[in-house]
């Protein structure tokens with residue numbers, strides 16, 4: 001059954017009949033794809049040697065005031081870019097990306113198109129797709145929607161942004177973000193299992209939690225990783241700690257303190273404080289190179305964990 005009629009796929013549950021008008025995420029009934037590319041700058045086990053087979057969808061259930069993809073993600077812009085893809089065209093696209101050497105199929109901001117993606121992935125697999133499928137999400141997910149991805153998503157790349165309701169309310173218009181994101185993460189771990197990386201370095205299954213440390217908000221970053229550790233244990237996910245925030249895309253907020261701090265980059269002190277806590281809690285994963293505008297990563301800040309070198 002198609003769930004975009006009276007849509008409640010994401011926690012906004014805006015109830016839109018997207019065949020008639022776009023939902024609060026800006027998405028109509030059919031997937032709109034802004035870009036298809038081999039993407040070399042995802043985390044190393046997602047990009048592999050040749051790049052992740054990224055398919056960028058327009059629209060987003062969140063509305064982050066610092067979004068770097070605002071030209072395709074905001075409600076106003078969601079219908080202005082890219083083109084509509086049918087289920088068959090999506091399936092063809094996945095197969096073409098695999099032929100081009102993609103390590104994974106990387107579905108970016110896919111949630112509003114969950115149902116058609118479940119069918120398109122199944123069709124591509126029937127026609128020979130074998131590489132892992134990555135659900136690359138902003139983390140604002142419902143457990144039921146995540147649960148329906150069993151058999152579709154091998155890997156979740158879960159951008160867990162905030163815990164504080166005040167922060168997520170001010171910056172993403174979603175005071176309930178942390179509550180939903182934490183519950184959804186548990187479901188992702190249930191669906192995808194523990195992190196497993198093949199001998200070729202490509203992730204076969206499991207969850208990578210991404211977290212962008214925001215300037216002036218490192219206490220909330222620490223709260224996020226503590227909550228994940230307390231709820232599920234640090235070994236249940238890989239953690240990708242990002243430092244790439246730049247104020248270039250910041251659209252402003254009514255909160256004076258936040259508004260001032262988000263007009264600068266994150267300091268080394270702020271980032272290191274979060275990294276040290278992640279280390280202390282025993283998270284394994286990736287950190288971004290500091291002082292570089294590029295999104296490059298240093299894999300694994302602790303000793304390699306050979307148990308994760310597990311071929312499928």
Ligand code: SF4
Pocket residue numbers: 007008009010011012013014015016018022023024025026027061111112
């Ligand atoms: S996915 Fe979009 S249309 Fe569906 S509930 Fe969320 S915001 Fe509304």
